[in-house]
Structure formats: C-alpha cells, structure tokens
Amino acid sequence: MPLIKNTFHRPASSSPDPAAALTSVSPDERWAAARAAGDDPVNLAALAQVLARESDTRVREAIFTALARIATPESALAVLPYLRSDDANIRTGALDALRAMPEAVKAHLSQALADADADVRLLACDLIRNIRDEDAPRWLCEFLEIEHVANVCAAAVDVLAEIGDVQALPTLWRCAARFPNDPFLAFAIKVAADRLRANAPGSRV
Amino acid sequence: MFTEARRYFVERRVTDRIAETGATSFMNYFARLRSDLDGEVEKFINAFTVNETYFYREDYQLTCLTSDLLNERTRMKRPGEALRIWSIPCSTGEEPYSIAIWLLENWPQVDAHDVEIIGSDIDTNVLKEARTGIFGKRALMRLTPKLIDKYFVGAEPGRWQILDDLRQSVRFTAVNIVERSETRPLGAFDVIFCRNMLIYFDDSSRRVAAENLYENLSPGGYLCLGHTESMSRISPLFEVCRFPDAIVYRRPLEISHG
Ligand SMILES: C[S@@+](CC[C@H](N)C(=O)[O-])C[C@H]1O[C@@H](n2cnc3c(N)ncnc32)[C@H](O)[C@@H]1O
Numbered sequence: 001m002p003l004i005k006n007t008f009h010r011p012a013s014s015s016p017d018p019a020a021a022l023t024s025v026s027p028d029e030r031w032a033a034a035r036a037a038g039d040d041p042v043n044l045a046a047l048a049q050v051l052a053r054e055s056d057t058r059v060r061e062a063i064f065t066a067l068a069r070i071a072t073p074e075s076a077l078a079v080l081p082y083l084r085s086d087d088a089n090i091r092t093g094a095l096d097a098l099r100a101m102p103e104a105v106k107a108h109l110s111q112a113l114a115d116a117d118a119d120v121r122l123l124a125c126d127l128i129r130n131i132r133d134e135d136a137p138r139w140l141c142e143f144l145e146i147e148h149v150a151n152v153c154a155a156a157v158d159v160l161a162e163i164g165d166v167q168a169l170p171t172l173w174r175c176a177a178r179f180p181n182d183p184f185l186a187f188a189i190k191v192a193a194d195r196l197r198a199n200a201p202g203s204r205v
Numbered sequence: 206m207f208t209e210a211r212r213y214f215v216e217r218r219v220t221d222r223i224a225e226t227g228a229t230s231f232m233n234y235f236a237r238l239r240s241d242l243d244g245e246v247e248k249f250i251n252a253f254t255v256n257e258t259y260f261y262r263e264d265y266q267l268t269c270l271t272s273d274l275l276n277e278r279t280r281m282k283r284p285g286e287a288l289r290i291w292s293i294p295c296s297t298g299e300e301p302y303s304i305a306i307w308l309l310e311n312w313p314q315v316d317a318h319d320v321e322i323i324g325s326d327i328d329t330n331v332l333k334e335a336r337t338g339i340f341g342k343r344a345l346m347r348l349t350p351k352l353i354d355k356y357f358v359g360a361e362p363g364r365w366q367i368l369d370d371l372r373q374s375v376r377f378t379a380v381n382i383v384e385r386s387e388t389r390p391l392g393a394f395d396v397i398f399c400r401n402m403l404i405y406f407d408d409s410s411r412r413v414a415a416e417n418l419y420e421n422l423s424p425g426g427y428l429c430l431g432h433t434e435s436m437s438r439i440s441p442l443f444e445v446c447r448f449p450d451a452i453v454y455r456r457p458l459e460i461s462h463g
Contacts, residue, residue, distance in 0.1 A: 003305055003374035004287055004321040035385065035416060058442060065412040093441070100408035130408075 019046045027056045034059055038066030041075075048078035057089065064097035071100075073107035080108060083123050095123055102130040109139065118149045125155040129162060137164035141171040150182045157185070161192035166200045169193055222249055247329060258296040260303045260340070261347040263400065266429045267303065269451035270396060271312040274427045278395040279318060281425060287319035291394040291421065293382055294402045295324030298335025299344055301375045302367055304398070306356050323391060325380035332377045338367035383410050388417040395423055400431035403439065415440035422456040429453050 018040075021033035030050070037043035047066055054060045067075040082094035098105050105127050112124035125143070128136050140160045147153050153175055160168050176189045219234075226245065228234035237245050261267065278288060292301040301324035308315050326332055339360045345353055357365035380387045382402070397418055403411050418428055419442045428443060429451070430436060436443050436454045443454035 003308070003371075004319050038413075061440065061442060062416060065409075065416060068409050068412060071409065089441070096408070096412075100412055 019043050022046055022050045027059055030054070030056070030059045031062050034062035034066050037063075038069040041070045041072060044070055044072070044075055044078065047075075051078065051082075060090070061093060064093050065100075068097045068100035071104045073104055076101055076104040076108055080112065083112075083120050084117060091123075095126070098127055099130050102127070102132070106131055106133065113139070113143050118152050121147065121149075122152045122155045125152065125159050129159045137168055140164065141168050144171050144175050150179050150185045153179065154185050154188045157188045157192045161195045164192075164196055166196050168196060172196075250327060258299045258401075259344045259346060260299045261307070262300065262303070263432055264303075264307075264347070266398070266400075266451045266453070267307040267311070269448045269453060270304070270429075271307065272450060273448045274396055274453065275308075275312060275314070278426070279314065281423075282318075285319075287321050288396075289321045289323070289392070289394040291323050291325065291391065291397045293325040293380060293397065293399055294328075295326050295332075295335060295377065296328075297331045297340075297344070298324055298338060298367075298375065298377070299340070300324065300398060300400070301335075301377075302338065302371060305371055305374050306352065310352070322375045323394075324375050324377045325382075325391070326377075327379065327381045329379050332379055335375075335377050336372070338372045339364050340367070382417060383413045385413075385417055385420075388421055391421060393423040394421055394426055396427045396429065397422060398429045400429065400434070403430065403434055411439045415442060419443070419456055424456055425458045426456050427453050428455070 018033045018036035019042075021029050022037060022043075024030050024033065034047065034050075037047050043066070047063055047070075051060065051063045051067075054063060064079065067079055076098060079094050079097050082090050083098075085091050085094065109124060109128065109131075112127070113121055115121050115124070121143075125140065128140060137160060140156050141164075144153060144156050144160070147156065157172065157175070160172070172189045172193050176186055179185050219231075222228075222245075223231065223234045226234060226237055226243075228237055237243075238249055275288060282288070290301075290304055292304060295301050301322050305322055308320060324332075324335055326335075340357075341364055345357075345365065353365060356368055356371060358368065360366040378391070380391070382388060382399070383406075399414075399418060403414060406414060415436065419440075422428060427446070428436065430453075437445060442456070444457050446453050446455050
C-alpha cells in the first residue's frame, strides 16, 4: 500500500518579534508578523501605522484580520478611514474587517452615519446589520429621518427590514414621502414594510 | 466563536454540561470550567462540537480530487516527494478514511506516489473513535457492500471496523483550526478538505481559519470546502478554480504584490 504510515513527525516552529518584523522588506515576514501581532493589543499602533503603507494585498488582509481580532474601538477606528479608499479592494477589505468586529464598531457608528461622504454613510448602514443591539433599529430610524441621499436611504431601509419591527413603519412612510420621485426607493420601502408587517407577532402571513 | 443561529444549540449543550457535572448554577459551572475541574475544559469542548459525518460525503469532490487535483499536484512534485492531504475537521474519521479508500479505488497512479493523509479535529473524543475506526450502518450508508467487504471487517452486529492497514495509513492529531501554533507544525499540504465547519464560525474566527489554511497549503495547493460554503465570502487570499466536478479554492502559485 502506497499510503504513508502514520508515524509522528513535527517540524520545529519559531516566533519572531511581531512589531519589529511588520516593516520587514519581505512580504512573507510582514505577513507572519501581522498575523502574530493580532495576538496582543499592544501592537495596535504598529499595525495601524503599517496599514497605511502596505501595498501587498495578502499582507494587508492579515493586518485587517489582526485589527479585527484585537476588536477594540481603537482598532475599529484604525480601519474606518479605509472605507474611503479609492481602491475598491481596500474598501471591501476594510468593510469585511469591520464586520468581523461588530461590537468594536458600535462606538463609531453615529459618527460614520454622519459622515460627509455618502458612500461611508451607506457602508455604515450595512455595518449595522451585524450589530446585535436592541437600539440598532432606532439608530437606523433616526438616520432615515434626516438622510438626504435616496441610495443611502435605500441601504438603511434594506437593513431595517432585516433587523427592525413595525415600529419603524412611520419612519418608512415619511421617508417615502420625502422622495416622491424615486421609484426604486419607493419599491424598497414597500418590500421592507411588507416584511416588517409579516414578521410582526400575531401576523397571519 | 458561534453565530447567533447556533446560540440555541450552544445553550443546550451548556445546560447538558451543567446537569452532568452536578453544578448548582451557571456561575458554579463556570467556576469549574475555569479551574478545569476533572478535565471539564475538554469535556466542554467535546460537548458542543457537531460531529455528524459519513463515508463518501460530497463525493463529487473526491471525484475532482482524483480526476484533476492530484494530477495537477503531482506535476509540481519532485520525484519521490509525498503528496500530503489534510482532512480538518475529520470528526470520527469518515472523511480521511474515505479519501484513502477513494484513492485506492479511483486513482490509477496511487501505486506510483507516496500519499500522506492526516485527520485533525478539535474534539479529542472523536479522534479516539477515528483511531479505533469502528462504524455503524449510518456512517457506511453511501458505500457499496463490495467496498464494505473489501475495506472493513465485521466488529459486532451492525458495526464494522476499518482494516488495520488502512487505519495505519491515516494519522490523527488534535488541532484547533484557529490556533496558529497548532496548525503550523503540520506543515504544507497539497490538498486540504475543510468541510462543514466554517459555517459555524463567526467572521473573525473564519478569517483566522482562512489564513491558517492558506499557510498550511503549498503554493498551488487546493482547498475543498463543503458545498454550502464559499471562501470568496470569507477571504480574498484564494483563487477560485472551477473543475468539471467541483469548485475548489487554490493558494495562488505566485504571490501577487499590490
Ligand atoms: C460536521 S463535522 C464535519 C466532519 C467532516 N469534515 C464532514 O464534512 O463530514 C464538524 C467537526 O468540526 C469540529 N470542529 C469544530 N470547531 C473546530 C475547530 N475550531 N478546530 C477543529 N475542529 C473543529 C467538530 O469537533 C466536528 O467534529
């Protein structure tokens, strides 16, 4: 039989100092350093600093993961600016990293929802989807009352349909009334309202 | 580590452990767990990992393994270099043993290459069972009587034990997929099967698992996930490869910069 027998063998492993190796010229070393750095929140500042310069996709991914593992409001803050990146891959990477630390993101939500950049507000709505907080539907409702870009409203409506309840209905109707000429938003609101009503306790759907 | 959807399940298992240990309250149980009284940490882990599995599960991937993946991998090997296959999580062993049987049955080159198969799981109870290799009807339901005859011996009524020779062809080790210190020593594999586990993880654990899997693959090595799982939604580290029988993921051959 050519299958190798199950005798034990185990190569030795080594663990270099992560913070120093984060700036190595070798992407492999930076990758290993970023991965190890996620074990300890003291590496937060070093990770945040190298994230700005990192050009290797794979290493950047490991830095995002390390920051997501640290999962403090500070590590979320280090990732948030990358939601503004011109590079779609970096934006997606940042969004995924933030999704992986929902509790840490909470502290920054109100600021992200008030951001001057509509894209950032839209992504912030999406982040609420993963946040388990009984107040989350209320944040979205308050946001919907004042948001002036229809697309961003549609994103908020979409998340609200998932995490909200019938108490959100008046907000939805007011939002629809503010954008009478936007058929897409009107449709999104109708779908959301139907869903919220269908999920209401005592509903017969 | 578990998502909200698994919460009920986790709660049930914790309640079971509380009852089993005779703890008087959750806090009382938690104190036992923290002090690892009577090895409770291990029992606790074992209680809430889902182990359901069977031989030749999702066998289209095994077809893909022998029609495409291994041929691709052997082309990159130096003569005499072993092919390495990792089954994580392997649960009670059905998956790694299936791989061994499948190779012997369906890969004409099996005699020309050394193949090393390792099965790993976080749950030491299932690993014990895997090493013993005794299975019931349910686990064997997808195997033909001919295959059962060929690779098993009757152990007791309704139970079959996998042949010694095959048992010795799979090495079982305890590994937590999110612990890099546990995954790294296993070295680089040509093909990893990581099926029906990542779905239970939260986003952060999934990312760590993906990075560990990446490190445990040789460049160009393949990763097979369960059919409901998609690496594209977890991590951009891998390439998607569409073969006639299955979609699998691959660690890129060259490192892309930027
Ligand atoms: C449903 S089985 C999957 C078995 C086999 N791969 C299959 O698809 O049939 C899931 C296994 O994952 C294991 N598991 C859960 N968390 C793990 C972890 N962090 N590391 C390694 N194994 C884990 C459980 O112990 C369980 O045996």
